[in-house]
Amino acid sequence: MSNESSTTPLVSASYDRRGLFRIGGITVAAAAFMAACGNPASSAGELGRVGNGEPNPELPEGKVNDGVLLRTSASFETSIADAYQRMVDEGLLAPASSTFPDLGDQTELVASFIDHHRKSAETFNQLALEAGAAEPFTCGNPRLDSAFIDPVFERVTNGAPATDTAKEIAPSDDPTRDMVNLVVTLELLSAATSQALVPQVTQASFRAEAMRLAARSARHGALMSLKINPDQYVTSTDLQNANPAATTTVAPTTTAQDIAQPETGDTTAPAAPPSTEIPLPVAIPGQYGSLAPITYIGGAGDENGVRLKLNFETPSLNSMAYDFTTCE
Amino acid sequence: MNVSKGTPRVEIESTQSGVEAEQRLPRRGLLAAGIGGAAVSLLPFFSGRASATTPPATDESTTTTAPPRRPTADDTALLAAAMQTELTVEGLYRQAIGGVSGWTEQQAAVMTTLRQAHLAYANSLSGLLGKSAPSTRSEELFDEWKSSFSGSTEDVLLTASDLESALVATHLDLLASLQGTNGAALIASIQVAESRHVTALRNLAGVTDEAELLVDEEAESLLGAG
Numbered sequence: 001m002s003n004e005s006s007t008t009p010l011v012s013a014s015y016d017r018r019g020l021f022r023i024g025g026i027t028v029a030a031a032a033f034m035a036a037c038g039n040p041a042s043s044a045g046e047l048g049r050v051g052n053g054e055p056n057p058e059l060p061e062g063k064v065n066d067g068v069l070l071r072t073s074a075s076f077e078t079s080i081a082d083a084y085q086r087m088v089d090e091g092l093l094a095p096a097s098s099t100f101p102d103l104g105d106q107t108e109l110v111a112s113f114i115d116h117h118r119k120s121a122e123t124f125n126q127l128a129l130e131a132g133a134a135e136p137f138t139c140g141n142p143r144l145d146s147a148f149i150d151p152v153f154e155r156v157t158n159g160a161p162a163t164d165t166a167k168e169i170a171p172s173d174d175p176t177r178d179m180v181n182l183v184v185t186l187e188l189l190s191a192a193t194s195q196a197l198v199p200q201v202t203q204a205s206f207r208a209e210a211m212r213l214a215a216r217s218a219r220h221g222a223l224m225s226l227k228i229n230p231d232q233y234v235t236s237t238d239l240q241n242a243n244p245a246a247t248t249t250v251a252p253t254t255t256a257q258d259i260a261q262p263e264t265g266d267t268t269a270p271a272a273p274p275s276t277e278i279p280l281p282v283a284i285p286g287q288y289g290s291l292a293p294i295t296y297i298g299g300a301g302d303e304n305g306v307r308l309k310l311n312f313e314t315p316s317l318n319s320m321a322y323d324f325t326t327c328e
Numbered sequence: 329m330n331v332s333k334g335t336p337r338v339e340i341e342s343t344q345s346g347v348e349a350e351q352r353l354p355r356r357g358l359l360a361a362g363i364g365g366a367a368v369s370l371l372p373f374f375s376g377r378a379s380a381t382t383p384p385a386t387d388e389s390t391t392t393t394a395p396p397r398r399p400t401a402d403d404t405a406l407l408a409a410a411m412q413t414e415l416t417v418e419g420l421y422r423q424a425i426g427g428v429s430g431w432t433e434q435q436a437a438v439m440t441t442l443r444q445a446h447l448a449y450a451n452s453l454s455g456l457l458g459k460s461a462p463s464t465r466s467e468e469l470f471d472e473w474k475s476s477f478s479g480s481t482e483d484v485l486l487t488a489s490d491l492e493s494a495l496v497a498t499h500l501d502l503l504a505s506l507q508g509t510n511g512a513a514l515i516a517s518i519q520v521a522e523s524r525h526v527t528a529l530r531n532l533a534g535v536t537d538e539a540e541l542l543v544d545e546e547a548e549s550l551l552g553a554g
Binding site for chain 2: 109112191192194195198199202204205207208211212214215216218219220221222223226231233234238239241242243283284285286287288289290291
């Protein structure tokens with residue numbers, strides 16, 4: 001080692017004139033570099049950028065007004081009508097139901113519902129134009145179709161393919177049961193959608209017209225419920241409340257779980273897990289019109305017996321037919 | 329072995345502490361340069377973020393005037409009439425349940441459930457109206473319908489379904505006039521339920537015609553009838 005190191009301390013070297021120039025130069029260079037990386041077109045209010053990539057795409061602003069709300073209602077009605085049309089066209093309501101042997105063919109009744117929902121969609125679109133919407137929304141609701149109605153049809157008619165972690169799921173064990181239950185669900189949704197519209201729109205005339213249409217949808221749901229479950233007009237809870245002293249047996253509120261399960265008599269074989277219970281609809285499901293999610297359960301159970309379960313909900317921000325939403 | 333590996337360790341130490349060391353950037357200088365550069369580079373971020381949290385000067389999303397939530401003075405009169413009507417209907421159901429004989433268990437359960445529902449509607453409207461709520465039913469309307477709530481159980485069920493249809497029409501009239509959204513929302517939730525009552529009562533009375541069950545023609549509104 002040399003003794004020179006001890007005679008030239010590092011501290012003094014870092015503060016000589018050359019060192020200061022060097023530090024200043026590096027700082028200025030860094031600042032210049034960062035400034036060059038920024039977008040010269042950027043203005044106050046925008047986040048600074050590093051690099052020269054394309055600017056973030058500017059998403060259209062979703063404004064919720066009367067026109068958008070009414071266009072959304074129109075889209076829901078169209079989706080419901082399209083779903084019924086598919087049931088009729090594919091003959092999904094005609095086969096006898098093993099779960100509801102006395103149900104019969106409901107194709108004609110559901111076909112009559114289509115007309116109501118098409119007219120409802122036209123009415124909502126007309127109101128939307130009155131409310132200032134640029135154009136009507138004449139197709140189904142993309143969110144309702146893709147996340148709810150299409151998956152139900154897919155699961156009922158085709159089942160689900162096997163994946164790395166789950167076995168294949170067979171098509172529905174009773175497609176007619178699943179379709180009439182879907183009709184009840186969609187009629188409840190139609191009525192609830194109009195009801196939810198009432199406190200959101202600004203004009204009283206829009207509210208009255210929406211509820212006129214809701215009354216018809218509510219009755220569709222009640223009638224179909226009575227076709228499915230003829231002896232149950234009110235919920236079992238309401239039945240008990242109506243006659244607390246009664247000791248009669250309350251009708252079951254769900255379908256039999258293992259109705260299609262063959263009895264093998266082999267007690268050593270492991271029993272298949274019971275499938276998810278499907279609640280039976282009632283004509284008057286509550287004292288008031290409900291805005292709660294409407295639970296739909298259908299299709300065949302998976303390897304654990306779990307059927308498809310979806311909660312249908314009234315329109316929200318992710319299902320609105322905004323001004324910039326088109327049918328394409 | 330050490331020779332074949334290249335420069336001995338002692339030489340390296342010598343280089344670090346030698347003249348060449350003066351030409352490299354001192355550690356403190358590097359730190360100072362780094363901090364300075366970082367501060368400069370963060371400036372745009374800070375300025376941008378500060379601007380992003382600033383609320384816009386104008387609210388362009390509000391394009392229409394929001395309706396009031398509480399009932400207006402005109403709403404109060406309409407909702408009070410609706411409450412009196414519900415109390416009247418509850419009284420008619422009560423009279424029919426007690427005065428008509430021959431109810432099946434199912435019919436009695438449905439009629440009782442609907443009576444309780446109408447009482448609940450009156451109570452809900454009373455809660456919304458507060459001190460403005462009427463405390464009595466409409467005797468005029470009660471007398472008008474009283475005689476119809478007699479006869480066979482099927483007759484009463486059909487009369488009740490007609491009354492429920494009239495209630496639906498009444499509530500539609502109310503909705504066309506109400507300005508406050510709280511009152512409108514409550515009436516809407518009642519109206520949807522009463523729509524279902526009509527179908528259920530007619531089905532219970534033995535009606536099978538789907539046009540009747542779905543009520544192609546709504547009954548006349550009761551607004552102003554009592």
